[in-house]
Amino acid sequence: MKKLVMICLLMTIAFGASAQFSLGPRVTLVNSKLSLKDAATSVQEGDAEFGYQFGIxxxxxxxxxGLYVQPEILFSKAESTLSLNNQDVSFEFNKIDVPIMIGGKIGPLRLNAGPSLSFLTDASRSDVAGDIKDNYKNTTVGYQAGVGIDILKFVIDVKYEGSLSQFGESVSVGGTTVNTDQRTSQWVFALGFKLF
Structure with missing residues (x-):
């Protein structure tokens, strides 16, 4: 995480002298889902749930x-639901997300895509007491792609985020561990404000 912050600071210094540099706060609403690539009969995907992110x-x-690079550092709270033996169980994940978008403009619209790194800080589920972070990977890699528009100093984006790596390998159902390939996906509705 320290290396990541240093890279972002170096990018800030490198481009700070340019009038084409922007920096500001960012808040997002996310609609996330745990997808099961290898689902068992006792474990089924649930509905997508809303969460939020904030950062810079x-x-x-x-x-x-003529392209731009847009890295972000966001503190994220995402929720998902799985059906375990026909009972809905809620999962909550707190993460630090670092999407690095590369894009260009077509008329007033911005088109962008790029990798997204995710660092899990803690995890919980509604039917289990305590942190279940050890059941999931600390770091995952995904991608984002979407469109955006700048209106005055406001930066508005709609993006889809998919996963390139496995987030979880198994889930406990009634004391039995079931192998699953869990991957996260989400829609991101983002609003930023250019301080300069």
């Missing part, structure tokens, strides 16, 4: 080629 974004225009 930076945007720097890359000279000559």
């Amino acid at each position: 974004f930076m945007r720097a225009k890359v000279p000559v080629i």
Whole structure:
């Protein structure tokens, strides 16, 4: 995490002298779901649930080629539901998400895509006491793609985030461990404000 912050600071310094650099706060509403690539009969996907993120974004225009790079550091709270033996169980995940978007403009719209890194800080489920973080991977890699528009100093984006790596390998159902390939996906509705 310290290396990640240092990289973002170096990017800030590198582009800070340019008028094409922006920085500001970011809040998002996320609609997330735990997908089961290898589902067992006792474990089924539940409905998507809403969560939120907040943090900062930076945007720097890359000279000559006309593209921009937009890294973000976001503290995230996501919720998902699985049906375990026909009983809905809620899961809550707190993470630090770091999407790094690369994009360009077509008219007033921005099109962007890029990798998204996720660092799990804690996890819980409604039918189990205590933290269940050890049941999940600490770091996962995904991707984001979407569209955005800038209105005055406001930065508005709608993005889809998918997973490139497995988030969880198993889930406990009634004291029995069932192998599953759990992956997260979510829709991201984001609002930012350019401080400069």
